[in-house]
Every structure is written in structure tokens, then in C-alpha cells.
Amino acid sequence: MSDTPRVVEAGLRSYQCAYEGYCESPFSLGQIVAVREGPWPILGVVADAASGPEDPTRPLQARGGAGQTAADVMAANPEIRLLLRTHVTVVACGYVEGETVRALLPPTPPPLLARVEQATTAETVRLASDGAFIALLVRSPLCDDSVIAAAIRSAARAFEAGSRDFTVRAGKELARLLKAEPSRLTNIIRGVAV
Amino acid sequence: MTLRMEQMAASVPAFVERYREQLEALEAGLRAAGGALARWSDDPTSGDERIRAAMAESPQPYATSFGEPPGTAIDVPPFAPVTVVAADGSSIEPDRFAAVSCFVINTGSVVLPYGLGGEPVLESRALLGPQDVIESSGEDEGADDLGPAGWAVNLRRDVRELETAAGLASRRVEHGDVVVLVDGTLFPWDLDSRQVPERVRRELKERTQDALDLLAVQGEGLSLGAYISGSRSSEVVTSLRVLAGDSTTAWPHADGHLFRTLLGDGQRSALFRAQSERVGRVEAMFTAPHQVCFFYLRVGDDVARVEVPHWATAQSRVARLHATLVDQCLRCGGYPRALQEAHEQAVISAGDRLQFSRLLESEARRQGLHAPANSKQMSKRRRAL
Numbered sequence: 001m002s003d004t005p006r007v008v009e010a011g012l013r014s015y016q017c018a019y020e021g022y023c024e025s026p027f028s029l030g031q032i033v034a035v036r037e038g039p040w041p042i043l044g045v046v047a048d049a050a051s052g053p054e055d056p057t058r059p060l061q062a063r064g065g066a067g068q069t070a071a072d073v074m075a076a077n078p079e080i081r082l083l084l085r086t087h088v089t090v091v092a093c094g095y096v097e098g099e100t101v102r103a104l105l106p107p108t109p110p111p112l113l114a115r116v117e118q119a120t121t122a123e124t125v126r127l128a129s130d131g132a133f134i135a136l137l138v139r140s141p142l143c144d145d146s147v148i149a150a151a152i153r154s155a156a157r158a159f160e161a162g163s164r165d166f167t168v169r170a171g172k173e174l175a176r177l178l179k180a181e182p183s184r185l186t187n188i189i190r191g192v193a194v
Numbered sequence: 195m196t197l198r199m200e201q202m203a204a205s206v207p208a209f210v211e212r213y214r215e216q217l218e219a220l221e222a223g224l225r226a227a228g229g230a231l232a233r234w235s236d237d238p239t240s241g242d243e244r245i246r247a248a249m250a251e252s253p254q255p256y257a258t259s260f261g262e263p264p265g266t267a268i269d270v271p272p273f274a275p276v277t278v279v280a281a282d283g284s285s286i287e288p289d290r291f292a293a294v295s296c297f298v299i300n301t302g303s304v305v306l307p308y309g310l311g312g313e314p315v316l317e318s319r320a321l322l323g324p325q326d327v328i329e330s331s332g333e334d335e336g337a338d339d340l341g342p343a344g345w346a347v348n349l350r351r352d353v354r355e356l357e358t359a360a361g362l363a364s365r366r367v368e369h370g371d372v373v374v375l376v377d378g379t380l381f382p383w384d385l386d387s388r389q390v391p392e393r394v395r396r397e398l399k400e401r402t403q404d405a406l407d408l409l410a411v412q413g414e415g416l417s418l419g420a421y422i423s424g425s426r427s428s429e430v431v432t433s434l435r436v437l438a439g440d441s442t443t444a445w446p447h448a449d450g451h452l453f454r455t456l457l458g459d460g461q462r463s464a465l466f467r468a469q470s471e472r473v474g475r476v477e478a479m480f481t482a483p484h485q486v487c488f489f490y491l492r493v494g495d496d497v498a499r500v501e502v503p504h505w506a507t508a509q510s511r512v513a514r515l516h517a518t519l520v521d522q523c524l525r526c527g528g529y530p531r532a533l534q535e536a537h538e539q540a541v542i543s544a545g546d547r548l549q550f551s552r553l554l555e556s557e558a559r560r561q562g563l564h565a566p567a568n569s570k571q572m573s574k575r576r577r578a579l
Contacts, residue, residue, distance in 0.1 A: 078308070
């Protein structure tokens with residue numbers, strides 16, 4: 001079974017990707033990911049991840065005896081893992097055109113069934129360095145304060161020694177975008193500072 | 195709503211009451227059948243002789259004992275690590291209003307290892323047929339001109355289920371014990387159907403024999419059971435009526451009715467040997483080791499009939515099958531988990547059927563084929579006032 005998720009629903013502003021089966025460690029909240037198939041690589045931020053039965057008419061029953069871990073229950077019921085799927089929701093926040101990374105919506109959605117991979121450090125730095133990608137996240141209904149804070153933390157790690165400078169730039173960008181929403185700004189900054 | 199519920203509602207209470215009265219009237223028959231079963235257990239040989247004598251004068255299906263006292267109730271043995279293999283099928287029957295008449299058989303299969311090596315598998319494989327769309331061999335007994343009615347979709351589906359299970363099981367014995375489950379009867383009974391062209395029956399009989407042979411050569415580590423939930427078979431109660439010499443008492447119509455009163459939860463009955471003209475006719479097509487034996491298994495309120503080929507009736511094999519079936523049923527609300535999942539893999543939803551129909555129609559149109567106009571069908575589709 002492949003551990004690379006693929007695009008299963010595609011839009012300009014967001015897309016869904018799914019693992020072939022149940023993935024206990026999917027892309028993490030705020031992680032910056034890339035679809036490199038199609039006319040231009042598309043960069044995005046993980047806004048949500050969910051696991052459950054592939055067939056919504058067959059809900060997962062909470063089985064397992066006292067003291068059994070999830071791994072024990074899975075081993076005792078070998079069919080279950082094959083009937084589960086993990087989906088990840090990604091909000092688009094940039095695309096690559098030639099040598100330039102643009103913090104804008106991509107002109108077209110990512111191709112269905114394209115592989116979704118972790119963005120490289122270089123891609124992340126080029127996307128995030130001026131903080132402009134945050135505007136797309138702030139405007140997206142799929143991104144609550146936690147997603148934006150996690151995305152900034154995730155991007156900051158790519159800057160290594162320059163992560164503090166990046167975080168300050170991101171904070172200034174947030175202050176500009178959210179000057180009318182001080183409580184939201186406070187929430188996000190608290191989330192970044194974790 | 196075209197079914198007048200107020201009319202139904204008026205009739206239902208009396209109908210249910212009559213049914214309940216009939217069931218109550220069977221109590222005496224159940225007691226008499228239980229007594230006959232006990233006497234048969236005391237002397238199985240002479241009981242079997244009397245049943246065989248009755249068979250000579252009646253086409254009804256009977257059962258004889260098979261190495262275990264017929265009235266025995268056997269507790270579930272301990273469950274041990276095993277790989278459970280199961281297959282089930284679903285089909286799209288030929289549509290006589292379609293531009294291209296064809297059938298689809300979708301075979302679902304599962305491999306579930308419990309405490310043994312090997313990966314679990316859930317899969318389905320679809321087949322579009324028949325291979326020769328306009329079949330005609332000219333050598334048959336008149337059934338070849340049946341067209342789609344003679345394509346034997348159900349029979350083909352049954353045979354593919356057995357073949358699929360046999361193939362999967364043969365690749366799993368290296369990991370340890372295997373229990374193979376199929377849904378329904380062990381033999382595809384349509385093998386003797388006059389509705390099916392002789393050459394089709396011949397080919398499918400050969401394939402059935404090959405699949406059974408493949409299972410039989412896997413050794414003592416493999417058990418095989420054909421599982422029939424809520425069976426309406428009546429061989430045992432028919433035999434007991436002969437032994438009781440009672441033709442007046444209201445007699446139970448199904449073996450399951452009797453064994454529900456005799457078996458505790460998880461217990462199985464003794465093994466029986468199926469005996470009837472039709473059983474004999476179909477069995478005669480196969481080599482002797484594949485003859486059908488069966489037992490009844492109670493899990494919860496359900497009494498299932500489990501058919502087993504003669505070669506798989508060794509005590510260790512039946513014990514493994516018994517323990518695995520009870521374990522499987524406990525995992526899935528009273529029905530074997532592996533069969534449930536094989537069914538889920540096989541089932542063709544209404545949406546899938548529609549999608550296939552559109553695919554076929556679109557391809558037929560692309561190639562210049564059109565369905566012959568059929569007024570009744572058109573009228574059903576239109577439905578406008």
C-alpha cells in the first residue's frame with residue numbers, strides 16, 4: 001500500500017487528498033505540501049485531516065476488549081484497516097511558475113489523482129519569505145486560527161536560523177491583515193508562540 | 195402510494211395470528227421429532243436402513259447419519275490461529291431491452307489472517323460475458339436457443355466463487371491452517387438444470403471439480419464449509435418422520451426449526467449425509483470424496499446449515515471449521531465476518547448498475563447499435579401524465 005496521498009477532489013482554493021488506506025500519521029496540521037504534477041507545482045497548507053470508514057453507510061463500531069490497544073483491535077480484526085481511509089484537506093496558498101513562487105491562488109486546480117508530497121525546505125522558504133501566503137489563509141473559510149498559527153510555525157522551521165526573523169515578518173503581515181480583528185490576531189499570535 | 199395500507203393493516207393481525215397458531219401446533223411434532231432423533235442416536239445403523247428403505251419409495255430429500263450419533267449436540271472447540279478465506283458473488287442479469295445483451299459477474303473475496311502471517315486482502319473482480327455474445331453450438335438438447343436465459347449467470351457466479359476461494363486458499367496454506375467459507379450450497383445445483391445448455395454445464399462441472407480438487411489436495415490444515423444462514427432444508431425432519439412412523443401430527447417443515455430447540459448457542463449438530471434424488475444426480479457428476487455432508491450450527495437465534503465435502507469431515511477439520519464459524523459469527527452479529535465482507539466486496543449497487551448500463555448504452559451507440567424499441571419499457575421510463 002502506498003503511503004503517498006493523492007488528490008481526490010480538486011478546487012482552485014482547496015483540495016482533498018486521500019491515502020490509499022488508513023494512515024495513523026498523515027500530514028500534520030499547518031504542514032506545507034506540494035503537488036508537482038500538472039502545469040505548475042501547487043503549494044498548500046494542511047487545514048484538516050480525518051480518518052474513518054471509506055463507506056459512510058458502514059460506521060466503525062467501537063469494538064475491542066478492556067485493555068486492548070488500537071493496534072490489538074486492528075490485529076484481531078484484520079479487515080478493518082482495509083476499510084478505512086484517511087483524508088487530508090489542503091488550502092492552496094501558492095504555485096510555482098518557472099523559477100518564481102507566487103503566493104497566489106493557482107490558475108488551475110491540481111490534477112485529480114496527482115501525488116501530494118511534503119514541500120521541500122527551499123519551496124517553503126520561497127513561498128513564505130515575505131509572509132504574503134498568509135493572506136490566502138486568513139481569507140479561507142477552511143483555515144481557523146489554529147491552522148494559520150500551525151502554518152506559520154511549520155514555515156518557520158524551514159528558515160532554521162532565520163526562523164525568528166520570519167516569525168516577526170509573519171506577525172507584521174498578520175497585524176496588517178487583521179487590524180480590524182484584534183482578538184483573532186491575538187489568538188493566532190498565541191498559537192505561533194507555542 | 196399504490197399499496198392500500200389500510201387494506202393491509204386490516205388483514206395483518208389475523209394473518210399473524212394464524213401463523214402463530216400453526217407454530218404452536220408444531221410443538222407436538224417437535225417433541226415427537228426429538229424423540230425419534232434420540233432413538234436414531236441409540237441405533238444409527240438400523241435408523242439409516244429404515245430411511246434408505248423409505249427413500250426408495252419417495253423422491254423427497256432425506257439424510258442419514260455420518261459417523262456421529264444424530265442427536266448429539268457438540269460444544270464449540272477452542273479457537274486457534276487460522277486464515278479465513280471467503281468468496282461471494284453478485285451479478286447483473288442480461289437486460290432484454292438493452293442494445294447489447296450481456297451479463298456481469300462480480301466476485302468478492304477476502305483473506306483474513308487471525309494470528310497467522312500473510313497480509314489481509316479484500317478485493318473484487320468483475321467479468322463481462324458471455325465470451326461468445328451470440329452463442330450457438332447446435333449440439334445441445336434444445337437449451338442453446340434460450341439466448342440470454344441460457345447463459346447460466348447464477349451457475350457461472352457460483353462456480354467463480356468456488357474457484358476464487360480455492361485459488362486464494364491454496365496460496366495461504368503455507369502460513370498455517372485455513373478455513374474456506376462459501377455462501378450457499380457446496381455444489382452449484384444448477385449443474386443439472388435443463389435451462390442451461392449441456393456444454394455450459396459440462397464446462398462448469400469441470401471447473402467445479404477442479405476447484406474442489408484444488409482444495410482437497412491442500413491437506414489436513416484446510417477446512418471447507420458452505421454456509422447457509424436460516425436454511426429451509428428438511429432432510430433431517432423428513433427422515434425423522436419416517437423413523438417416528440407418524441403421519442398425523444403437524445410436523446416441523448425445516449431442520450432449523452428442530453435444531454433450534456436442541457442446540458445451545460455455539461453448538462453444532464452431528465454430521466449428516468445428504469440423500470436425495472437430486473443430490474445423487476449432481477453428486478454423481480463428481481468423484482466420491484466430494485459428496486455432501488452437513489451439520490447445523492446455532493449462533494444466537496440463527497440455525498445455519500453448513501455443508502462439508504466428504505474429504506473435509508475428519509474430526510480435526512470439522513472442529514476447526516466449527517470453532518472458526520462461531521468466532522466469525524461473534525465478530526459480526528451472528529453471521530461470519532469473512533462472508534459479510536466478501537458480500538460487501540461483491541455487491542453491485544443500484545448506482546453501479548445504472549453506471550454500467552449507461553456505459554454499455556453509450557458504447558453501443560458509438561458503434562451504431564440501437565436497442566430495439568420496446569413500447570412497454572419506453573412507457574415505464576416516461577411515466578409522464
